[in-house]
Amino acid sequence: MVVATNQTILVVGGGISGLTAALEAAECGKDVILIEKNPSLGGRISQLYKYFPKLCHPSCGLEINLRRLKGNRNVRVMTLTEVAAVSGDTGNYTVTLKRSPRYVNDNCTACGECGQAVEAEFPDEFHYGMKTRKGAYLPFNMAYPQRYVLDPRIISSDDADKAKAACPMHAIDLDMQEETLELSIGAIIWATGWRPYDANKIQPYGYDRFPNVITNVEFERMLDPFGPTGGKILRPSDGKEAKDIAFIQCAGSRDENHLKHCSRICCMASLKQATYVREQYGDEGKSSIYYIDIRAIDRIDNFFAKVKADETVSFIKSKVASITEDKATGNPVLHGVNVEGYHRYSNPHELVVLAIGMEPSVPKDEFPVEVVMDDNGFVLADDSNGAIFAAGCTADALDVNRAVQNATASALRAIQVINRVAASEAASGAEG
Amino acid sequence: MSDMSNAVVEKYHNDFLKEVEAHVEDGEWVKMCMQCGVCAGSCPLGDHWAHPPQELFMMIRAGKREEVLTSDSMWMCTSCYNCIVRCPRGLPITHIMHGLAHYAHRLGLAPEKQPTRVFAKLFWDNITKNGRANELKMGLSLYFKDGFGNGIKEAMKNRPLGQAMMKAKRLNPMEFFGGHGVKDKSGLHAMLAKAREIEDAKLEQGK
Numbered sequence: 001m002v003v004a005t006n007q008t009i010l011v012v013g014g015g016i017s018g019l020t021a022a023l024e025a026a027e028c029g030k031d032v033i034l035i036e037k038n039p040s041l042g043g044r045i046s047q048l049y050k051y052f053p054k055l056c057h058p059s060c061g062l063e064i065n066l067r068r069l070k071g072n073r074n075v076r077v078m079t080l081t082e083v084a085a086v087s088g089d090t091g092n093y094t095v096t097l098k099r100s101p102r103y104v105n106d107n108c109t110a111c112g113e114c115g116q117a118v119e120a121e122f123p124d125e126f127h128y129g130m131k132t133r134k135g136a137y138l139p140f141n142m143a144y145p146q147r148y149v150l151d152p153r154i155i156s157s158d159d160a161d162k163a164k165a166a167c168p169m170h171a172i173d174l175d176m177q178e179e180t181l182e183l184s185i186g187a188i189i190w191a192t193g194w195r196p197y198d199a200n201k202i203q204p205y206g207y208d209r210f211p212n213v214i215t216n217v218e219f220e221r222m223l224d225p226f227g228p229t230g231g232k233i234l235r236p237s238d239g240k241e242a243k244d245i246a247f248i249q250c251a252g253s254r255d256e257n258h259l260k261h262c263s264r265i266c267c268m269a270s271l272k273q274a275t276y277v278r279e280q281y282g283d284e285g286k287s288s289i290y291y292i293d294i295r296a297i298d299r300i301d302n303f304f305a306k307v308k309a310d311e312t313v314s315f316i317k318s319k320v321a322s323i324t325e326d327k328a329t330g331n332p333v334l335h336g337v338n339v340e341g342y343h344r345y346s347n348p349h350e351l352v353v354l355a356i357g358m359e360p361s362v363p364k365d366e367f368p369v370e371v372v373m374d375d376n377g378f379v380l381a382d383d384s385n386g387a388i389f390a391a392g393c394t395a396d397a398l399d400v401n402r403a404v405q406n407a408t409a410s411a412l413r414a415i416q417v418i419n420r421v422a423a424s425e426a427a428s429g430a431e432g
Numbered sequence: 433m434s435d436m437s438n439a440v441v442e443k444y445h446n447d448f449l450k451e452v453e454a455h456v457e458d459g460e461w462v463k464m465c466m467q468c469g470v471c472a473g474s475c476p477l478g479d480h481w482a483h484p485p486q487e488l489f490m491m492i493r494a495g496k497r498e499e500v501l502t503s504d505s506m507w508m509c510t511s512c513y514n515c516i517v518r519c520p521r522g523l524p525i526t527h528i529m530h531g532l533a534h535y536a537h538r539l540g541l542a543p544e545k546q547p548t549r550v551f552a553k554l555f556w557d558n559i560t561k562n563g564r565a566n567e568l569k570m571g572l573s574l575y576f577k578d579g580f581g582n583g584i585k586e587a588m589k590n591r592p593l594g595q596a597m598m599k600a601k602r603l604n605p606m607e608f609f610g611g612h613g614v615k616d617k618s619g620l621h622a623m624l625a626k627a628r629e630i631e632d633a634k635l636e637q638g639k
């Protein structure tokens with residue numbers, strides 16, 4: 001049973017922004033329901049190796065937030081849950097939620113026996129399909145809740161029965177069904193975040209044709225010691241170490257043909273990834289950053305200055321025109337003109353990382369409730385949105401620092417709505 | 433420099449960007465260029481340009497009027513549209529190149545011997561004469577553009593092609609004696625003259 005009232009705040013999306021908004025509101029004593037579409041909280045930051053500018057590990061910040069969550073009775077977390085419909089108005093919404101079955105109940109101790117027992121494998125979403133996972137799995141090591149999930153594709157197959165038989169805790173329940181819940185809610189914080197722009201759409205870069213052209217989110221996964229390459233920078237074509245790496249900025253951002261906005265974090269992400277190359281190879285690595293202009297702002301400018309001083313990192317002022325492949329070596333060859341001096345180049349590199357941008361994870365036309373958005377699908381702060389507030393990358397392409405600030409601001413806005421609801425109910429209670 | 437050219441220089445006080453915006457087809461787009469260089473990198477003839485498009489745009493903003501208008505760069509454009517397709521700001525680069533070339537031509541600043549310009553002039557004279565293209569004469573005038581001797585050589589070299597085209601009825605030898613045309617030739621000429629008058633008036637407004 002999930003109980004909610006018009007003094008409850010619903011937070012949609014359990015990434016760093018949703019977690020922050022939920023915790024800030026809950027720690028102010030408000031009643032919060034946090035829903036997440038995936039089987040685990042954490043969102044995209046759990047898929048990053050390190051954070052700019054401090055180069056600390058995101059797992060650390062995530063752990064702090066999960067501790068806050070565990071210590072707070074005001075937040076209820078629902079995973080595998082999405083919003084199906086919203087009706088009503090400020091302080092008085094009716095929200096319909098759809099909860100997909102996990103097929104694993106809370107007896108699960110994450111022992112992993114079910115994962116051992118099943119056979120079918122599927123592309124691992126956490127690793128952007130760079131490796132496979134079993135049909136019974138823990139989404140990733142730090143997953144919260146620490147509970148396995150059965151992939152719905154194995155239900156009604158032998159694998160499902162094998163998993164059930166293998167579980168020593170009787171945690172597997174193959175009869176779980178999709179549920180629909182209707183809740184009364186006072187304010188909604190929308191924190192469904194971003195998704196990487198589809199690199200296949202940038203035809204001249206050949207992401208779909210050349211194995212050694214990858215994206216920045218895939219590069220992050222490569223550095224993960226538990227990731228698809230065990231933390232090594234390996235070329236997808238031949239598994240060889242790649243030491244000469246090109247980064248292409250604005251791959252699909254600031255582009256009338258793709259995302260019109262500046263995704264803002266990609267410059268910093270590539271600068272950060274250049275430090276990964278140095279970390280791995282020392283003076284032997286080579287990073288070449290092809291850029292239109294480097295947008296590293298305020299305190300982050302120091303980070304840029306530091307990377308710029310590294311002799312293994314070079315900067316080429318040019319939007320790469322196209323990529324071809326040298327068949328003999330498998331090296332992608334970058335073609336373009338360096339606008340500093342107008343030199344034409346055809347540069348081979350061992351690996352190319354496309355610094356693709358962020359787009360809102362919920363497409364404009366699929367948003368379940370009418371809200372005011374900009375041309376790029378980011379939700380604007382607008383009075384006509386009532387008590388629906390965007391947080392983090394739902395509001396704009398933001399880094400974690402700004403996403404968290406933004407989430408705290410939306411928690412405050414939601415709290416104000418709830419306080420108004422509480423005050424008017426107290427007043428009408430006093431009258432009656 | 434022609435009188436017309438002097439007039440526009442005076443009007444725009446050497447603000448060449450403003451001049452381009454006012455008089456070059458699609459010139460108002462020039463300021464939108466963010467110097468990413470993807471046009472230059474995408475141009476199949478890029479090696480042959482003294483100044484690729486994004487450099488021309490920067491030169492326009494820097495007021496390098498003489499260098500831009502006398503350049504043969506924009507005449508190198510073959511209208512493949514690669515640059516337009518890839519430009520992240522959606523600039524109609526191909527059209528701007530043609531606009532610049534045309535403007536330089538009208539002001540009498542374009543390089544005299546630039547082959548694309550020579551071809552364009554021949555074609556214009558050819559098609560405006562009768563209101564229809566005379567392909568036979570077009571071919572011949574191209575052969576003879578570098579003098580009589582060269583013309584004979586070119587014509588001989590291309591004889592088999594010409595004969596094959598005649599056989600296939602793609603080329604009519606009778607076109608040599610005047611050729612076909614529109615019904616009201618003098619009406620056409622009057623129309624073209626009027627159009628030129630209007631265009632010239634626009635340019636000379638600055639006087």
Ligand SMILES: Cc1cc2nc3c(=O)[nH]c(=O)nc-3n(C[C@H](O)[C@H](O)[C@H](O)COP(=O)(O)OP(=O)(O)OC[C@H]3O[C@@H](n4cnc5c(N)ncnc54)[C@H](O)[C@@H]3O)c2cc1C
Nearest residue numbers: 013015016017037043044051052192193194392393399400
């Ligand atoms: C290559 C790369 C490197 C980066 N490196 C850094 C860095 O070093 N430092 C830094 O500060 N920032 C970095 N960023 C930016 C950082 O990833 C974002 O700022 C951060 O992920 C924003 O968090 P969020 O919670 O707003 O969104 P997300 O992380 O996208 O979280 C959204 C959550 O909502 C869930 N969700 C989505 N749709 C629904 C739905 N319909 N219903 C319910 N739940 C839903 C998702 O499953 C997810 O859990 C990087 C970005 C990229 C692309």
